[in-house]
Amino acid sequence: MTDRTSDTLDLAPSADDLDALRDKYAAERDRRLRPDGAGQYRRAAGEFGYYAKDPYTPWTERQALTDRVEVLVVGAGFGGLVTAARLRQAGIDSLRLMDEAGDVGGTWYWNRYPGVHCDIESYVYMPLLEEVGTVPEWRYAPGEEIRRHAVAIAEAFDLYRDAVFQTRITELTWDDDAAEWIVNTDRGDRMRARFVVTSSGTLSQPKLPGIPGIESFRGHTFHTSRWDYGYTGGTPDGDLTGLADKKVAVIGTGATGLQVVPHVGRDAQHTFVFQRTPSTVDVRDNRRTDPDWAASLRPGWQKKRQDNFLAVVSGEDVDVDLTQDGWTSTPDLQRAMITGKLDPALTPQERERRDELLDAQKMDAIRARVDAVVDDPTIAEVLKPWYRYMCKRPGFSDTYLQTFNRENVTLVDAADHGGITRMTETGIVVGDTEYEVDCVIFATGFEVGVSGVLSGTMPVHGRDGRTLLEAWARGPETLHGFYSHGFPNLFQLGALQNANSVNFVHILQDQAEHIAAVVTAARQAGAGIVEPSEEAQREWTREVQESAFDNEQFQADCTPGYYNSEGKGRPNDFTYGPGPVEFHRVLEAWREEHLDEVLRVETEVCS
Template sequence: MSIPYLPHRFSPAELDAMRARYRAERERRIRPDGAGQYRRAAGEFGYYATDPYTERTERAPVHDRVEAVVIGGGFGGLVTGARLRQAGVQELRMIDEAGDFGGTWYWNRYPGLHCDVEATVYMPLLEEVGYVPKWRYAPGEEIRRHAVAIAEHFSLYDDALFHTRVTELRWDDDAAEWTVRTDRGDEFRSRYVVISSGTLTQPKLPGIPGIEDYRGHTFHTSRWDYGYTGGDQEGGLHKLADKKVGVVGTGATAIQIVPHLARDAEHLYVFQRTPSSVDVRDNRPTDPAWAASLRPGWQQERMENFLTIVTGGHADEDLIDDGWTATARLQRKLLTGSLDTNLSDEEREYLDEVADFRKMDQIRARVDQIVEDPAVAELLKPWYRYMCKRPTFSDHYLQAFNRPDVTLVDTADTGGITRMTETGVVVGETEYEVDCVIFATGFEVGISGVLSGTLPVHGRGGLPLLGHWRNGPRTLHGFYSHGFPNLFHLGSIQNAASVNFVHVLQEQATHIGAVVAEANKRGALRVEPTPEAEEAWAATIRETAPDNFKFQSECTPGYYNGEGKPRPVSFSYGPGPVAFHELLRGWRTEGGMDEVLVTA
């Protein structure tokens, strides 16, 4: 079914044809097991018992007391640690399961790794550390090194515990402290606890029948095996020259690794269920003259400008001017409930849909321009709304399919890969013999240790946090809950999101630092919201949360919509992150601290 480039205004027949194509493509990919089609990358077919980058060293268990502990060494934890240092916290302990700081940028080191958000707004605390990124879209190693630089600048290595997983948090009301226990036998006390363990940390594998039978080499992209492939993050995978390689998955990670594998492997098979939308990347080195012209406050200005534009606000100038800011209108459905009230609901929905169709048609036209084989080009075209899947950007991915040693294997009509054998991957009745299978299948989404139950939290009277949240999250502003004093959460629950989530985490860290500083200034015994404050915030979330259930239900399956089974309820602050950050600033300066600081 071919649909030509869409005009400025569509006839009902043209709109119906496009909607029908989207529905048909969605139905080809829906599976009744939804997210159950995946399995955890652990256990008998797992890779994660050891850290491939840092050797684990034995140490004696820790039994002491600190003022604050931050669980998680990614950017959320790092920025929180920095803000706590600035708030005057000296006895600070950072804990992470990895061997060093960096979070996702510690674990992910695959070839071609870059961030898809411009580095000047993504990499936090650039001015504080005194660094200007070398590339517009920074490579993974540059980002990881920046994480280390933050930790060094704010003395976060002092008393840090790596290769350590927190196994329990329990509140002692008499001592007004938390008891923290870990898998290394540690048991210590802390006045404050901040949980920043992330929600995209646990790799997942497809539940392919026979996956355990395969006798070739396998690994997940988040544990790239350079010992097998050779090379490094810049490529040069010379050990694959005589290898047939299969890649499972075509999301944001595959977009980056496929060009390197295509160049270096004897033959590459890309197993695709749903193609990504692939727009222009246009990465380039940072202009030294531009970097030298920057004045104090430059990063915050760029961050605020980017956030304002991508969430539908107005700015006199687009300082970033990239694929994200150019498609801000198309992101509204997923990220914010802000509306143009000058339009009727019907006209607004029509214009949104038209803009979306035009952008996606442009992306499909780019596939035709680049990919030489018409049949392959047709398979690479995305037929869904723009924000149904995370958009991707590359100047090399589509070009890889012009190589004679690259084969695209479409799995949409077979419900994915049919099975694996000892020697290869089977789709339908066809077996593709491969020496190595690389799983670019992403992570479990939205499942932190707290929500999964792997980090049990017991508050006042032994009350389990998950029991307190049995009917949904109960917090004030997403940070803290009644009955769980001095416990702070970073993440997306009951606050606001953005495509640049590190900016959101920075605002959360700033808020936590300010609350802790004021608590210490007042000599507060506890930081804890009242039940009334919790309920009022829950009501605000219910009243303002964006209603994107219908939109996501019509999307092709992916992690944004629970593999075709979206949650009917959103826990996000509908007006969006700009309004949420303004709300927090106003709360801090207009007496809000009185709601949570308990002095007697």
């Protein structure tokens, strides 16, 4: 069916319209609130550990390692890859990459489900394009193209040489006498490293819904991040011939569901889509890269485009928007969750009023698109999102809504029941209705914001045996989010007390360059220790807290999701409030003026 959506609305909502909209949003939020909050999910571990098993790379036995490297990078997603690449460029030869997966790629190693694409333009998302010498084939790259690019980075910078995969750290212990880390793993390794960089990511551990009776279902089940092509047939491009005679349930309608449902809906005998909260579904408009445009690119083109994208979505003043897509058209709306530059001419009340009006217009347009695309008005109503734009990560698709015009696709609204009621041996129950299915696909995403360091699954023992979690008992304390006093030569990548953006790979690139600069400075100065003072990390923690953008009420008003801990809310004082562009300026100035403050020449440098 043709998409009949107009791009703009003629009239802005009135005050009465906003009051009514707030009431509607509150009612829809309350329908979905659950007393257990994030406790409604369970880890893919223990009796459910098979959901996290790697289906892509056969297990390989190896001898335990007891050697020493100068730098160990934990995590082979884009954060770890770019960090390792920058360290290699800085002249570090003794470098090891480690990951639990069977190869590099991180999220893109795990996510190989049909239809998987990145929702950020590939020219700004995929790092080191110029260094590797490639231009993506698609504007919004499919997952396999992104995964192959991760492999290309590892090959270009010789990162496979000492890499170890299918390996998980079980303990990190600082050896003060040797000024290095002892690294124990689940493979029996007891290796040593002068520096350890953790980029173990927060999008690798699959998350399962805690549905009563989930263990009793006798049909086939799997998680989208461990897609079972042996059962479904086909490839990431689709053609799931194995589902032709199957009744299939897809649980989850977030970013993954938007991409999976069109393929399963087309190929399965019948598809049941179980929805608690609908996503926003804006136009994607993906297309192949214009070869003439690619040929016209000049050296430095990617950094220019990346910086422009980051500036636009952060609310910085720019002369031109080089990307011109759904993200760069909504920076004011993104400010509610990912902060940036604010208009000083407006009071906070005026700014909130303006942003709420813009938000209402955008969401009205998205809901109008549902009416324009979906034939059945009853189904269309269930698919309409009733919340502020950034309550959930915005979604984009040119095929998802259209799938609900198929006769073999059934949308099941589970909102009034707090989600799925239970599972039986043969199906899924919502309320008093059971839907018999042959296969259940969990499109329920990953554990977000919980790295191995933060969860305690990778215990870190610093000076005097004190653990990092003990040191952070009253809250995290770092300098710029990278390192903490009492834990020398340990660098962490991530958003904690650092910057954030919708294109987090750009943030990881900036973090990688910063870490490489600090390690290089330490080597040049003959410093055996990189460690911030207690005073420096206290000052930075205080600055992060004082500069934090107050979005507590915004999150409280949102429908439950991982942004607000399933309706429980969470403080926004874990990232730097003025935004990523300003944070990059802060880091540049610090490297010029204060970098030597974290360097201590008190021991010989390990060779």
